[in-house]
Amino acid sequence: MKPLSRLAALLGAALLAGCSRWPGALSPMGEGSDRIARLFWLFTAVCAVVWLLVVLALAIGIARRRADRPDPLAEEPRRDRVAYRVVGTCVAATGVIVLALTGFSWWTGKSLAALDERPALTLKVTGNQWWWQVQYEDDQPSRVLTTANEIHIPVGEPVQIKLEATDVIHSFWVPELSGKQDLIPGRQNVLTLKADKPGRYRGQCAEFCGLQHAKMALLVIAEPRADFDAWRQVQLAPAAEPQGGEARKGRDVFQSRPCMMCHQIRGTTAGGRTGPELTHLASRKTIAAGALPMTRGALAAWIADPQAIKPGSNMPRVRLDADELNALVAYLEGLK
Ligand code: CUA
Secondary structure, X not given: OOHHHHHHHHHHHHHHHHHOOOOOOOOOOXXXXXXXXXXXXXHHHHHHHHHHHHHHHHHHHHHHHHHOOOOHHHOOHHHHHHHHHHHHHHHHHHHHHHHHHXXXXXXXXXXXXXXXXXXXXXXXXXXXXXXXXXXXXXXXXXHOEEEEOEEEEEOOOOEEEEEEEOOOOEEEEOOOOOOOEEEOEOOOEEEEEOEOOOEEEEEEEOOOOOOOHHHOEEEEEEEOHHHHHHHHHHHHOOOOOOOOHHHHHHHHHHHHXXXXXXXXXXXXXXXXXXXXXXOOHHHOOEEOOOOEEOOHHHHHHHHHOHHHHOOOOOOOOOOXXXXXXXXXXXXXXXXX
């Protein structure tokens, strides 16, 4: 592609991205992100006014200096006093503005922390290279639910998220719902999410964490309380029994190959914990932490050669013949 047509393609893509609803911190859809966006606009407005005033003063200074007499030592002492007063007022105004902005910033941080006080739900999200483990906490151990890369939350209720990491530092960021928060090995950080409207909100790891940092996305799905409860009930159930001969063969492939060493499918002998939990894999919208859509073709491509899609990831290439691959995909597709 010639440089000019490449530029045109880039511009076109940028325009298209502008048309669709791309997740951005400036289109807040939740209480936390709303407060952060307001703080951002306040800072932008104040800084813009200050910048304009400084440029204006500079322009006046340049214009007047030219018209003035060339020898500054010849100026009267009265003009010196005026200059001292102007500079002094500007320094004081700068101090007041910086202090006021610091105050607003502190107040926003405090009000974000106040969201945390009565969470309707507590989750633990663990960052891994390069996927997210999601665990719904509950007083009853049988209701603790583990899943991956997709978080369902009830609309309008504060959800507390405890953030941890197993390997390196990651950062949890769902721009439309909240600010960023780091996931640090050996430490727990807490963040509260609250969605005002039902919808799907894309999140992204926001701290460079290795080769596939860009392909470490997650999806937050906010839905009415009844839908959320129904989803959770379905997720708590063990995996669906495979329907049909091909899917049954696929389960045997899964349980006889290295797949089961890393992945858990509740209700089967597969109990690995190093990779994402797959009990209801097919109910998710994406696979490989947002790298591919949840379709039969994408599943087959991912299993056939994970290193072609996410080079460096921990998912190895398992040698399967075409029949085994088809059977495995048929089985995984049935894990609704
Ligand atoms: Cu995880 Cu970047």
